[in-house]
Amino acid sequence: MASERMPVIIEDAILQCHGSIYKERMYLMRRLITGLVLSALCVSYAQAGVVEQQLDNGMKVIVKQDRRAPIAVSQVWYKVGSSYEFGGITGVSHVLEHMMFKGTKNHPPGEFSRIIAANGGDENAFTGRDYTAYFQTMASDRLEVSFELEADRMRNLLLLPEEFAKEVEVVKEERRMRTEDKPQSLTYERFLAGAYESSPNRNPVIGWMADLDSMQVEDLQVWYRKWYAPNNATLVVVGDVEPDKVIALAQRHFGPLKPEQVARPKPRMEPAQRGTKRFTVKVPAKQPYMVLGYKTPVVGKADEAWEPYALEMLAYVLDGGSSARLSNNLIRGSKLAVAADASYSAFSRLPGMLVMDAVPAPDTTVDVVEKALLKEVERFKTELVSEDEMERVRNQIIAAKVYEKDSVFYQAMLLGQLETVGLDWRLADDYVDHLKAVTAEQIRQVAQKYLVEDNLSVAVLEPLPLGDSLVKPVGKGIAHAH
Amino acid sequence: MVFCSGLLLAGWATAAPQIETWQTANGAKVLYVEAPEIEMVDVRIVFDAGSARDGGKQGVTSFTNSLLSEGAGDWNAYQIAERIEGVGAQLETGSLRDMAWVSVRSLTESKALSTTLETLAAVVAEPRFADEDIERQRQSILAGLVQDEQSPGSLGKKRLYQLVFGDHPYAGDPGGSIESVKAITRKDIVATHKRLYVAKNAQVAIVGAVSRQQAESIADRVTSGLEPGQAVPKLPPVRPLQAAVDEQIPFPSTQSHLYIGQPGMRRGDPDYFTLYVGNHILGGSGLVSLLSHEVRQKRGLSYSVYSFFLPMRQIGLFQMGLQTKNDQAGEALQVVRETLKRFIREGPTEKELEAAKQNITGGFPLRIASNGKIVEYLAVIGFYDLPLDYLDSFTDKVTAVTREQVQDAFQRRIDPDRLVRVQVGRITPLAQVSKQSDADSSK
Numbered sequence: 001m002a003s004e005r006m007p008v009i010i011e012d013a014i015l016q017c018h019g020s021i022y023k024e025r026m027y028l029m030r031r032l033i034t035g036l037v038l039s040a041l042c043v044s045y046a047q048a049g050v051v052e053q054q055l056d057n058g059m060k061v062i063v064k065q066d067r068r069a070p071i072a073v074s075q076v077w078y079k080v081g082s083s084y085e086f087g088g089i090t091g092v093s094h095v096l097e098h099m100m101f102k103g104t105k106n107h108p109p110g111e112f113s114r115i116i117a118a119n120g121g122d123e124n125a126f127t128g129r130d131y132t133a134y135f136q137t138m139a140s141d142r143l144e145v146s147f148e149l150e151a152d153r154m155r156n157l158l159l160l161p162e163e164f165a166k167e168v169e170v171v172k173e174e175r176r177m178r179t180e181d182k183p184q185s186l187t188y189e190r191f192l193a194g195a196y197e198s199s200p201n202r203n204p205v206i207g208w209m210a211d212l213d214s215m216q217v218e219d220l221q222v223w224y225r226k227w228y229a230p231n232n233a234t235l236v237v238v239g240d241v242e243p244d245k246v247i248a249l250a251q252r253h254f255g256p257l258k259p260e261q262v263a264r265p266k267p268r269m270e271p272a273q274r275g276t277k278r279f280t281v282k283v284p285a286k287q288p289y290m291v292l293g294y295k296t297p298v299v300g301k302a303d304e305a306w307e308p309y310a311l312e313m314l315a316y317v318l319d320g321g322s323s324a325r326l327s328n329n330l331i332r333g334s335k336l337a338v339a340a341d342a343s344y345s346a347f348s349r350l351p352g353m354l355v356m357d358a359v360p361a362p363d364t365t366v367d368v369v370e371k372a373l374l375k376e377v378e379r380f381k382t383e384l385v386s387e388d389e390m391e392r393v394r395n396q397i398i399a400a401k402v403y404e405k406d407s408v409f410y411q412a413m414l415l416g417q418l419e420t421v422g423l424d425w426r427l428a429d430d431y432v433d434h435l436k437a438v439t440a441e442q443i444r445q446v447a448q449k450y451l452v453e454d455n456l457s458v459a460v461l462e463p464l465p466l467g468d469s470l471v472k473p474v475g476k477g478i479a480h481a482h
Numbered sequence: 483m484v485f486c487s488g489l490l491l492a493g494w495a496t497a498a499p500q501i502e503t504w505q506t507a508n509g510a511k512v513l514y515v516e517a518p519e520i521e522m523v524d525v526r527i528v529f530d531a532g533s534a535r536d537g538g539k540q541g542v543t544s545f546t547n548s549l550l551s552e553g554a555g556d557w558n559a560y561q562i563a564e565r566i567e568g569v570g571a572q573l574e575t576g577s578l579r580d581m582a583w584v585s586v587r588s589l590t591e592s593k594a595l596s597t598t599l600e601t602l603a604a605v606v607a608e609p610r611f612a613d614e615d616i617e618r619q620r621q622s623i624l625a626g627l628v629q630d631e632q633s634p635g636s637l638g639k640k641r642l643y644q645l646v647f648g649d650h651p652y653a654g655d656p657g658g659s660i661e662s663v664k665a666i667t668r669k670d671i672v673a674t675h676k677r678l679y680v681a682k683n684a685q686v687a688i689v690g691a692v693s694r695q696q697a698e699s700i701a702d703r704v705t706s707g708l709e710p711g712q713a714v715p716k717l718p719p720v721r722p723l724q725a726a727v728d729e730q731i732p733f734p735s736t737q738s739h740l741y742i743g744q745p746g747m748r749r750g751d752p753d754y755f756t757l758y759v760g761n762h763i764l765g766g767s768g769l770v771s772l773l774s775h776e777v778r779q780k781r782g783l784s785y786s787v788y789s790f791f792l793p794m795r796q797i798g799l800f801q802m803g804l805q806t807k808n809d810q811a812g813e814a815l816q817v818v819r820e821t822l823k824r825f826i827r828e829g830p831t832e833k834e835l836e837a838a839k840q841n842i843t844g845g846f847p848l849r850i851a852s853n854g855k856i857v858e859y860l861a862v863i864g865f866y867d868l869p870l871d872y873l874d875s876f877t878d879k880v881t882a883v884t885r886e887q888v889q890d891a892f893q894r895r896i897d898p899d900r901l902v903r904v905q906v907g908r909i910t911p912l913a914q915v916s917k918q919s920d921a922d923s924s925k
Contacts, residue, residue, distance in 0.1 A: 068519045068520075068851075069847060069850070069851035069852070070847050071847050071848055071851050101769070109779070110769075110770070110775075110779060113768075113769045113770050114770055114837065117767060117770045117837060117840070117841040118837055118840045118841060118844070119840070119844055120840065120841055120842075120843065120844015120845035120846070120847075120848070121841075121844070121845065122845065122848055137848055138844070138845075138848075139844060139847050139848075142844075165782070166779070166780075166781065166782030167782060168782075169782035169783075170778055170782050170784070170785050171785070172807075173737065173782075173783070173784050173785040173805065173806060173807065174785035176735075176736045176737045176805070176807060177737060177785055177786070177805050180735075180736045180737075181633075181634060181735040181736055181737055182633070183632055284632070284734045286628050286629070286631050286632045287625065287628050287629050287632060320567070321563060321566075321567040322551075322559070322562075322563035322567070323560060323563035323564040323566075323567045323568070324567075327563070328560050328563075331618075331622075332559055332560065332618065335618055335621070338621055338622045338625040338626075339622075339625070359625060359629075361621055361625070362621060362624065362625065362628075391568075392564070392567055392568045395567075395568060395569060395570040396567055396570050397570075398570060399522075399569070399570025399571065399588075399589050399594070400570065402520060402521060402522055402589060403520075403522060403572075403587060405519075405520045406520060406522070406852045406853050406854055407852055407854075408851070463632075466631075466632065466733070466734060467734075
């Protein structure tokens with residue numbers, strides 16, 4: 001984080017969350033990924049390993065024992081999110097996530113949350129590009145309360161029209177709060193919309209306002225039937241539990257649920273970019289801002305298996321702390337930026353971008369800052385990263401892996417995320433080894449191959465006066481190409 | 483609800499962490515909890531050096547705090563970062579109205595730990611405050627303040643504090659203002675550090691896989707460079723509001739942000755648990771709170787709606803807030819006001835109180851489930867001189883709260899006719915909240 005005091009919001013992978021603000025910076029995955037000390041399927045409970053079991057209806061159950069505190073987190077992950085959506089219904093996964101709290105045949109609207117609260121639980125849900133997930137953290141003897149309620153709403157949601165009518169307005173307020181009235185977020189949204197041609201990554205997780213305006217409860221019914229089934233879900237439990245008992249409990253509550261025919265989404269692979277793209281985003285604001293990104297591969301879809309890990313290392317060298325290059329060269333050295341970040345996520349269903357953003361220092365301009373960022377990129381192509389820098393990144397990753405044990409939530413999050421984007425939770429075990437194996441030469445190679453002009457998109461926030469300007473209505477942006 | 487009622491309050495006897503305390507040779511208070519499971523340690527040094535101690539130079543305490551890791555002892559900013567990050571440790575500085583702090587997290591492996599502690603000791607005691615670092619940091623702070631000016635939420639929150647706290651030191655924003663930050667000199671910063679970053683004004687919180695003996699040596703080491711100094715004098719009391727205040731700040735946003743506030747309670751307040759439990763019901767429990775029920779679930783007016791007490795050394799803020807599209811601002815405010823008034827008049831129902839207690843006491847194990855959370859509790863307990871059994875007695879005190887006590891405490895402490903209300907957004911006649919107010923709460 002190059003900008004401790006003034007975080008630049010990167011909303012690419014933002015999790016739209018049901019109840020409270022839950023912001024996932026794009027590189028969160030890099031930090032999250034470091035929580036585990038496990039090897040393959042392990043039935044020896046004494047080692048606090050991970051146990052995996054598939055129920056007969058296709059639902060996957062992953063359990064990790066962590067006895068440090070008498071609590072457990074339970075998360076249900078569905079393989080659906082904004083990257084499954086298409087024109088006209090953007091945001092439907094997230095609105096459905098909100099409606100999952102609005103009543104089933106067995107529990108009237110709001111009762112889910114009341115029961116969890118009465119059991120001392122923390123609960124919430126979040127939607128990303130590749131997943132929609134629901135979680136409860138409670139004293140570990142309350143696990144059955146979660147299972148009973150989650151199993152119920154997996155198949156028995158009511159989707160009452162009068163509840164939908166109110167909740168979609170709540171979501172629009174959420175969009176106004178997170179995006180419409182935040183100049184940097186708005187710029188970032190338009191950046192993604194312009195940078196991608198056909199990839200669903202071009203759509204915001206929360207959806208376009210016009211799509212929210214025209215959304216019908218029937219759209220949600222279709223979406224719910226299509227994706228909410230045990231064979232499209234993963235249950236992850238981490239905490240003070242006995243794995244065999246958790247699996248038996250899961251079998252009791254989720255086992256009877258009927259599977260569905262779940263069609264995989266169309267690939268919608270992004271075509272090769274043919275030249276730099278540039279966008280200007282005019283917003284009432286006081287501060288300029290710029291963001292740029294290069295199209296990059298992800299784990300499982302790269303020419304060479306090591307490439308995504310080399311890109312991870314490259315992102316760390318740029319922005320793995322205050323000693324990393326962006327802080328040291330742009331914020332302290334040349335003083336061209338007051339904030340600068342780099343981020344990359346190796347673990348997504350679809351290829352994404354390596355993104356950098358910056359707020360220029362008051363006496364400089366976005367053009368100058370852009371040149372400085374591009375110079376940092378060029379340096380990777382001509383100069384090998386020093387062993388000192390490589391070693392520092394490795395030490396940070398190894399330590400972060402220890403620190404992640406302090407949170408059962410993050411440990412569960414990591415397992416669920418890897419599984420749900422179509423990879424394997426065991427990748428978590430090998431993550432540190434994969435990064436440690438990256439050489440300086442490999443970093444140079446991925447820079448030369450992917451961080452090239454024809455792969456580049458740049459968006460610049462051009463501040464309009466705040467005083468007399470009116471916020472432009474949604475729908476004027478570059479993003480409405482459907 | 484039915485199926486879980488038999489389980490309530492059974493088997494929740496979670497032991498709170500055992501806190502040990504002592505003083506370093508130069509007079510800093512230490513609070514320590516042993517957490518042997520993970521080979522890491524958290525150390526947080528807290529100073530009574532928040533913006534309440536700005537002393538007329540608004541923003542000087544946070545400016546000073548932010549410079550600590552930008553150069554200290556033998557090292558410049560890069561060298562400090564390189565030392566910390568090179569051993570996989572993390573260092574964070576921060577400051578609010580009461581507290582300023584520096585915290586680290588490190589592996590307990592000896593090279594990592596010793597490098598981290600040596601750096602932390604220099605950062606708190608020997609910051610360089612080089613002119614170049616000051617100017618760079620000034621630009622960063624100013625950029626943050628400019629960013630606040632394009633955020634209706636930041637504008638509203640700052641104004642709320644000014645109107646609630648008037649001439650009390652809590653009124654100013656910890657970051658200062660553009661004018662005040664421009665005027666701060668190196669001399670101001672050096673003097674601030676000398677006055678506030680002293681042992682008698684410091685508490686050290688330690689949680690991790692270290693023994694008591696190791697913890698004593700850690701505490702000595704990180705405070706060794708601090709002058710004993712003097713504890714700072716008491717802050718003046720916060721005065722109650724004399725009348726309601728309504729203020730509209732025009733802003734070209736799609737939503738209006740509403741901030742409503744009044745002086746609330748302090749740390750160690752005799753009404754602390756009563757108001758805490760009461761507020762949990764009113765607006766402190768997320769989706770199941772009364773405010774959320776009325777504003778969000780029933781009417782779909784806002785994504786986020788809340789109330790909270792921020793207990794401080796002196797009386798801190800009681801705040802309610804929400805964001806809604808501009809033309810609904812009047813309606814939303816009306817709902818919040820009615821909900822608050824009804825709550826004060828009638829208090830919670832037995833059922834609401836019981837549900838709140840179940841949530842708070844049942845959720846207690848979650849509050850202390852990580853080293854990161856425990857070290858924050860230690861810092862608060864140490865800083866505010868709370869009893870060491872604060873965590874042990876927490877659930878009992880919550881359980882003892884009665885319906886009548888909540889009603890009585892809210893009636894004594896919150897006056898719905900003397901609230902500060904700040905609205906930031908497009909002020910249309912329809913949205914203008916003051917015009918919709920009835921006589922009892924207008925200016």
